[in-house]
Amino acid sequence: MTYSEFTKRAKRFMRERLSLTDYTDVQAASANIRSNIPFRGPNIYILFVAIVIASVGLNVNSIPVIIGAMLISPLMSPIIGFGLGLGTNDTDLLLQSLKNLGIMFVISLLASTLYFLATPLETDNPTELLARTNPSVYDVLIAFFGGIAGILELSRKEKGTVLSGVAIATALMPPLCTVGYGIANLNWHYAGGALYLFFINCIFIALATFLAVKYLRFPVVEERDGTSRRRIISYGLLILVVLVPSFFTAYSIVRENRFTTEARHFVKENQAIGGTYIYDYSTDMSVKPYTLTLRLAGEALSTEARAQLYANAEKHGISHAQILFADDATIEVRRLNEREIMRDWLASTEAQLRQRDDSIRALRQQLDAYKALVLPTEQISAELRAQWSSIDRITLARADSTVLLVISEKQAANHKKETLTHEDLARMEQWLAIRLNVPSVQVIKNN
Numbered sequence: 001m002t003y004s005e006f007t008k009r010a011k012r013f014m015r016e017r018l019s020l021t022d023y024t025d026v027q028a029a030s031a032n033i034r035s036n037i038p039f040r041g042p043n044i045y046i047l048f049v050a051i052v053i054a055s056v057g058l059n060v061n062s063i064p065v066i067i068g069a070m071l072i073s074p075l076m077s078p079i080i081g082f083g084l085g086l087g088t089n090d091t092d093l094l095l096q097s098l099k100n101l102g103i104m105f106v107i108s109l110l111a112s113t114l115y116f117l118a119t120p121l122e123t124d125n126p127t128e129l130l131a132r133t134n135p136s137v138y139d140v141l142i143a144f145f146g147g148i149a150g151i152l153e154l155s156r157k158e159k160g161t162v163l164s165g166v167a168i169a170t171a172l173m174p175p176l177c178t179v180g181y182g183i184a185n186l187n188w189h190y191a192g193g194a195l196y197l198f199f200i201n202c203i204f205i206a207l208a209t210f211l212a213v214k215y216l217r218f219p220v221v222e223e224r225d226g227t228s229r230r231r232i233i234s235y236g237l238l239i240l241v242v243l244v245p246s247f248f249t250a251y252s253i254v255r256e257n258r259f260t261t262e263a264r265h266f267v268k269e270n271q272a273i274g275g276t277y278i279y280d281y282s283t284d285m286s287v288k289p290y291t292l293t294l295r296l297a298g299e300a301l302s303t304e305a306r307a308q309l310y311a312n313a314e315k316h317g318i319s320h321a322q323i324l325f326a327d328d329a330t331i332e333v334r335r336l337n338e339r340e341i342m343r344d345w346l347a348s349t350e351a352q353l354r355q356r357d358d359s360i361r362a363l364r365q366q367l368d369a370y371k372a373l374v375l376p377t378e379q380i381s382a383e384l385r386a387q388w389s390s391i392d393r394i395t396l397a398r399a400d401s402t403v404l405l406v407i408s409e410k411q412a413a414n415h416k417k418e419t420l421t422h423e424d425l426a427r428m429e430q431w432l433a434i435r436l437n438v439p440s441v442q443v444i445k446n447n
Contacts, residue, residue: 026218029155033084034093036077039100043074050074051108054173055115058181066174073173074103076166076377079202083209101202108173112180132171132178133193135200137254141200142322146170154215170201200210259283259290267294272277275299293324301325308336329441375403380435388424403438408446420445 039047050073057065078101085093150166175198182191260283267281280295292313301309312322375396382408385391395406405428409420425443432441 011414020075023157024137024152024155024216025157026155026216028157029151030084030088032154033077033081035397037097037100038072039074039078040366043077046072046074046109047104047107050173051116051177052178053294055180058174058177059119061109066171067168068119069177070167070171071174073167075108075172075176076150076170076205079205080154080209083151083206084218086206087213088218090222096443101159105176109180109183112177114180114185115177116184118183132175132197133182133190134188134253135197137255139200140204141195143170143204145206148203148212151209151212159275171206172198172201175201190233191286215316224265230289256285256290257287259292259318262318263292265312266292266318268318271342273305273309274302276301276305289319289322291324291354292297292318293326295326375436380405380432383435384428388420388428390420394435401438402440402442403432403436405441406446407433407443411419 002176028365036043050069053065053072054069057063057069078097081093082101085091085097101364131321137434146169150170153166175194178194178199179191182188182194263281263283267278274299276296277298278294279297282293282295284291285295294309311322313320313323348407375398377394377396380396381391381394384394390409392408392410394408395404397406406419425445428443429441432443433439
């Protein structure tokens with residue numbers, strides 16, 4: 001096979017694979033697009049349902065609910081109709097598409113604003129709302145290539161499921177409802193960002209449709225003047241105006257992502273500096289320049305360690321002015337010399353000895369108090385019997401400051417008790433008070 005034959009076969013192969021002529025029906029596609037543009041009948045109810053579903057989904061931060069609103073929204077039809085009218089020089093179709101899109105836009109905006117004014121729900125972390133308030137050039141790419149997929153799907157003879165994916169990728173209803181949320185809550189950052197995203201989607205879906213219509217050679221409406229050329233130029237200028245802010249937004253997103261990535265790597269590499277540990281960190285993108293806050297634990301960061309951290313941060317493109325320290329969890333560690341160590345040891349030992357002496361003294365006092373409470377019953381009994389032989393047994397007891405002595409006498413052989421006189425009892429009281437060193441004694445004779 002010669003080179004020229006190989007080239008011809010390759011061109012024929014690519015032409016067969018890339019050709020769209022045999023797989024598209026531009027007449028049927030044009031009729032289908034035109035029939036779905038008018039905002040009447042079922043489209044009115046479908047739009048209302050889509051507004052409610054999208055607003056609820058944003059309010060409760062539910063991705064599946066928001067996707068459902070994207071799938072049923074009729075907003076795509078007038079946008080594709082606008083691109084078709086631009087590509088076929090159909091002024092009537094252009095005006096009709098813009099009119100119906102404007103009506104849908106106003107109704108969606110009013111309905112979503114009223115919903116968010118009336119709803120009692122509030123989301124702590126509205127990630128789905130936030131995702132539609134900071135559009136960039138990446139959203140431009142999504143809208144453009146989604147629009148191409150959409151018009152190709154509408155143009156081919158055998159329809160598939162591409163339109164569902166296009167509706168999800170090029171979201172139109174959620175940004176509009178986010179604008180309503182911003183207006184209802186007087187949050188102009190949300191409202192402006194979401195409105196910009198909506199315009200990006202509309203313009204670049206229409207642009208993709210225009211280019212596809214030209215490529216597929218849809219039937220063109222003849223015009224008598226050069227309005228078509230002027231219209232294309234005006235539309236091109238509008239695209240440039242919309243593109244410029246998106247590039248700035250994309251640049252900011254790339255910078256934020258880079259700073260976050262470098263901060264994460266920096267913290268991972270420097271998590272332990274001597275006795276200091278970075279247990280957490282946070283980045284703040286709302287200030288210029290961006291800042292990195294390091295939360296420290298362990299020993300307080302020394303001057304040398306701080307300088308080392310600054311030097312390591314510079315390697316990651318983070319200046320020392322961007323680093324903030326939160327060292328509330330650190331402690332000051334003091335290095336001691338030998339004299340200070342000995343002095344602290346002696347002070348600690350002295351304190352321990354003093355504590356031991358206090359404990360011994362307290363135990364002795366408790367022992368003395370216990371001994372004072374215990375009465376020598378057996379000893380007193382023996383001494384009393386030595387003085388009064390008629391005593392059989394005694395009982396000693398305390399009643400506050402008085403000692404009670406209960407005496408029982410022996411039974412005599414003639415069955416008569418030897419009786420202790422009152423004088424004996426009085427002598428016993430005096431003797432026992434001196435013997436036990438107590439203020440008073442009371443003797444009770446047990447007959």
